[in-house]
Every structure is written in structure tokens, then in C-alpha cells.
Amino acid sequence: CNHFFGNHLFFLCFAFNALSSFFSCSNVLPVSFSLPFSPLHAMQQASSIYPAPAPLPGYTSVANRTPTESLPGDLAGVGPGGAPVSPPEKKRILGRSPDRSCTDVVFLVLLLLFWAGVAAIAVLAFLGGDPMRLLYGTDFLGNTCGVTKGSPHIPTSVELNLTSGGGSWESRKYIWYPISGEVVSGLSTVDALEKVLKLGVCVRACPKVQDKTLLTYTSHKVWPINYPSTTVLNRCLPSDSGDWLNTFPYPGVARLLMQGSVVANFVERMVAELARSWPVLAACGGLAVAISLAVLLGLQWVTWAVVHIVMTAMFLLLGLLGVTCLLHARDMADDLQLSGDVYVSIFRGLGIAFLVLLALYFLLAIFLWRRINIAIEILSTTAEVTWRAYGMLTVPVVTMLLFVAWTAFCVALWAYLESYGKLAVDQITIFSKDVSNVIPGGGSASNVPIELGNMTVNFLSQDSTRHWLSLYVLVGYIWTAEFLSAICFMIIAFVTVMWYFGSTTQHKPMPMLAVPTALWFTLRYHLGTLAFGSMVIAVLQLIRLAFLWIVERVRRCHGAHPLLFVGCCVSCVLSCAERLLRFVSKNAYVVCCVQSSGFCQGSILAAELLMANLAQVAAANFITDCIIVLAKLVVTLANVAAGYALLTFTQLAPEVQVKAVPLVLIGIFTYVIASLFLHVFSCVQDSLLLCFCCDMDQNDGSETRPYHFNAALSDLVHKYNVPPSAPAGVARPPGTRSSSVEVQSRPPSAV
Secondary structure, eight states: OHHHHHHHHHHHHHHHHHHHGGGOHHHHSOGGGOOOOOTTHHHHHTTTTSOOOOOOTTOOOTTTOOTTSOOOGGGGTBOGGGOBOOOOOOOOOTTOOSOOOOOOHHHHHHHHHHHHHHHHHHHHHHHHOOTHHHHHOBOTTSOBTTOOTTOTTOOOHHHHHHSTTOSOSTTOOEEEOOOOHHHHTTOOHHHHHHHHHTTOEEESSOOOGGGOEEEOSSSOOEEEOOSOEEEETTEEEEOSSSSGGGTOSOHHHHHHHHHHHHHHHHHHHHHHHHHHTHHHHHHHHHHHHHHHHHHHHHHHHHHHHHHHHHHHHHHHHHHHHHHHHHHHHHHHHHSGGGTTOHHHHHHHHHHHHHHHHHHHHHHHHHHTHHHHHHHHHHHHHHHHHHHHTGGGGHHHHHHHHHHHHHHHHHHHHHHHHHTOOEEEEEEEEEESTTOTTOOTTOOOGGGSOOEEEEEEEEEEEOOTHHHHHHHHHHHHHHHHHHHHHHHHHHHHHHHHHHHHTTOOBSSOOOOTTHHHHHHHHHHHHOHHHHHHHHHHHHHHHHHHHHHHHHHHHHHHHHSSOHHHHHHHHHHHHHHHHHHHHHHHHHHHHHHHHHHOOOHHHHHHHHHHHHHHTHHHHHHHHHHHHHHHHHHHHHHHHHHHHHHHHHHHHSSSSTTOSOTHHHHHHHHHHHHHHHHHHHHHHHHHHHHHHHHHHHHHHHOOSSSSSOOOSOHHHHHHHTOOOOOTTSOTTOOOOTTOOOOOSSBOOOOOOOO
């Protein structure tokens, strides 16, 4: 999946990049519209606040030399003995982009055009739709129950007083459906349900079985009341209480309507419990934020301990499982009756497999020990950056609020689209009363229903255009959701890149107004790249949803079918491709932050860097995933335990009957809050890891291309910055260790 999708992705990237290059901002817009930027830009602006570190003795930078001072060696164009040499070719270094311009503008234009289409659909739906039809339902005349606006055939007050219930039209906010042999005899369950839903009658309250009949208005049709009903979302649906369904002549239609009743009753009870426990929910919401912040703060010091505890636990778990399976197999083999049994072979094989995994795990831990330490140092730095740039913690929260607002808009738009249509007239055939023993397509002549006439009904007619409009809105919803997520990631990545490449000192200062600056550069230059990446992911998600829909349709129509296996395999491959593309896209966004490249070029550069540092990336990502999962579990379990204590030992919610209901909700929103805060940690780690790979690949520790990682990483990778006063090639003095001075300039290791 990785090989196949990767090749085709890069091929498509080259094709799209060829088109988008003609629309680059540097060619279309005036030169004055392009602002210079590099990750050092924010640091240069803040130079008055963060003074430059003192240089080493005898050091004079190239930028500070006077024209009369000679340049050393090859920089001056003079070699040893006065022989002229050509100056070295200037290499483009990641993180030192001299200017920044708009990227992938054509895809931003496509997204804006797509949003314009969604806006046009919204205007059309808001003008012609009426969500009240979905909320209260429409009767057999096409009227909305309890609503006068948009109801074309409202009966007069005299007609309403003559019918069952009486009262005004505004008081009839509930709709009841007749399930009678007069309309469902001889029909399949689905056809009968479609017919019943067209015959709804607006009532003031759900009718009772003791009333026996219900007289309708206008047509004065009398329907039998043959099932108990309960109110569910302004509908009188069959009740799930009692054993009346065992003797009901039309159980298929009743069960379909009863499903909504069961779900609604469950939701109603859950909402009542939550309403009684709101003080505990509010207190646990504040605790979730506090515990999440405390965990983020503690990760700066406990990362090393947590990683080693997790590695030791994995080692012990594999060994314990292997020994347990082998001992269990031996005990089973000692029994003469079970000797040679297949279960003995299964447990013996599992024990051997666990021990083999234990040996491989031990060997990997030994050979990757240095890379594991590098990953631990990167994670410690990640926690430090996350806590120092605390403004980044608001980025996922704001993104979540925008996502909720966008979701609410799309749900409202879907409701208007579902209620959009024109009233159509249909003729419903009325049969002789309650011929319940009719077999469709057969039976004796005495069991054949007799047609008594037709009943004219008005219903909301919807054409196939509505389905295509709903699909268009679905595409826009997925694309925009991925776009918002990409903006959130790039803002955090920009802050990380500016901090990492902003200085070569041991203790790097955080740039002033880092988050607003990152937001400005993201919105100003790189929305096109984010639109491109989110579009590719959205298309892949839509293809996967289409396959899942096909699989579900096949399962409903044919049950067990070979196509189900094929569909599941294709869905699995698409899921793997989506995960791969998300990973490549995030790293492409980081490269875009570093050197202002488009999505295609950034994807290729990110893939090259990741493949060149595959073991390091795998170790760091595995450890990060373990820490994030463990942190989420700690925050969630701690807050659930606090909620249980508040429910049990305090009087904040004494009326709660089922404690599991508020505790489940506390666990859910605590997990969401912890995920929001730890998402920042994950984004910073991804950005720092790629910055570290760029630093290792593009820099060599010289005066013009110094390393930017800290002293601890220098000791781990054995790469150091050459002191400016020392000639090239001077080895580091024996016993020299990391210094606490601000300037990290040391000779390269002799190793």
C-alpha cells in the first residue's frame, strides 16, 4: 500500500505542481506584495529584547567584518600560498529561505469556488426549505402539525371541533400514524411503512387504545386505534412497553416505527440523569483542563522515566505471556486425555512466538539505544517548547470551536435540504377492514382484500437533485474540516520552526508574538498548500466512504457475499493510504514552514528526509504515541475517579440514580479535552523531529552552516559546531563535554 500509493501520489503532485506554478503569487502579484521572511525574521525583530550572545574570544563574524579585513581561506578567494581558488557554491539551506511567497494558490481558488457553491446551495435551501416539517411532521393534507406558516390546507375551527380532540391548529403539535389493514393489507413491510407515513394525522395528544377510534378532519375518515403510543420527537410512535406486539397483526411496520421510540426513550432518560448531575459535570470540566495542563508541565521532567517504565513493562509483559503459555501447554500435555490435543500446540506456539518477540524486542532496544535516547531528548524539548509557547494551547481549542460551528451550519443546511420540495398529490387505496391473514401474491379468494376506494393525500415530493446537493455539501464538509485541521497544525509548526532555527544558543528564547506571527504567515502565504493537502485527504475519504456504502448495500441485499471480502480489503487499503497521506502531509507542511515550498515539493523533501532517518523517526513516533496514549489514560481515569468521589461523598448531585451515566460523559469530554492539549504536544514533536532531520542533513557545523540542536543532542549524535577561532578540521579536545555557555560552538568530535 505504501509503495503503490506513494508512487502515484508523487506523480499526481508533479502534475498539479506544473499547473499551480503558473499561478504562483510571485508571478501574478506585484513584487511589493511579497514580504521577506525567514525563521530568523521574528528573532531579528525581537533583537532589542533578546540581546545577541557574546562571541567567543578572538571571534569576528563574517557579517561584522569591515571591508578592510581579510576573509579567511576559501571565502577570500585565496588559497594556501596565495593561489587563487574559486568561492564555494552557495547551497540553499532549509530554514534560511530569503523570502516567502504564496504557494499553491490555484487550490485556494478552487476551495473558495467550492465554498461559493455551498453558499449558493444554502441560499436555495434556506429559501425553499422548512425544518419545521422535520421537527413536527406533515399530515395527510401536507400541513405541518402545529404550524400555520407553510401549511396549505389548514382545516377550519369548525372542522377541528367536530374531530377527535378538538382545539385549535396550533395546539395539534403531535402526529399519529394509522397502522390498519385498510392501508397495509397485501403490501410488503417497506411499502406499507411508506404508505402509513403519508396518512399522518395531527393530534393534541397521543391517542389511547381505550378511545378505540380516531376521527380525522376534512375527510372525516375513522381510523382504528389498535396500538399504544408514546411521544417521541413530536411523533406518536408505538410504545415498547407491554406484550401487545405479540398479538398485533402488523408487527413489521410497528417494529420499524418502534426503533425510534426505543432510542428516544433511552436518550430522554440519559438527559434527565445528566441534568441532575450538572454541578459535578461543571466541576469535572475544570478539573480536566487543570489535570491536562499539569501533565503537559510534568512531561518536561518525567519523559525519561516514563519511556523506561513503558519499555520495561513491555519487556516483562512479553516474557510473562511467553512463560505463561508454555507452562499452560505443559500442564495440558501432562493430562493423558489432552495429550496431543490441538490446544496444546496452540499454546505452545503462542509461548514460542511471545519469546521470539521478546528476543527481537531486546535486540532492537540494544541496537537502537542511542536513537531512543535521541527520541527522549526530542520529547523533553517538545514538552519545554509546548509549555513555553503556551499560546499554542489555544490554537486547537479555537479550531475545535470553528469545527463545531461549521458542523452546526452543515447540519442546519442538511435539515433545510431534507425539507426542500413541493407538495404532490397521491391516491391511497383503501381496502376492506383488517384482512390480516392475506398472503401477498397468493391465498384463497376469501382472503383477497376488497378495494373500497381511494383517499387523496398531499405529501412532500423530492427529486434526485436533492441527493446530489447533499453529496456536494458532504464533500465541502469533509474538505473544510481537513482544512481547519491543517491550519491548526501549520500554526503550531510555524512556532516550532521559528524557535528551532531562531538561534544556535543552548537556551533559545521564544520569539515575541510567536502565535500571531505564525497565524499571519499561515493565512498570508500558505492557505493554498493547506487547501491542496486537505483536498487530497478529503478525496481519499470520500472514496473510502463510497466503498463502505457499497459494502453495506451488498450486505443488506445479499447477506454473506464474496464481494464483502473484496470491499473490506479495499477499505483497509484505503485506510492505510489515508494514514500514510496524513503523515506525509504533516511533514510537507513543516517543510513549507521552513523554506516556503509548495505541497508537492514539500512532500518529496519530507519523504526523502524521513527515509534517510527512518529508524530515528520510527523510534520517536513510537515513543510519542505511547506517551500520548498513557497521558490520555491518566488524565481520563483521574478525572473519572474525581467525578465518582464528588458523586459519592458530596451533596453536589444527590438526586442522581445511575452514576454510570454522568461518569461516562465525564470520561468522554475529559478524553476530548486531553486530546486537544496533547494534540499540541504531538504537533510540536512532529515539527521538531523534521527540523532536527533538516538540521542534520543540510548543516555541517561550520560558521556559515551551524547546527541548531542543543548540547545534549550534540553529544548523542557526536556532531558539534566548529569554534569560529579554530581552523577547520581541528578535533575536539579529549574530555570536552557540553558547556552551559550560551554559544554552542565546539570542535567536531574525533570519532
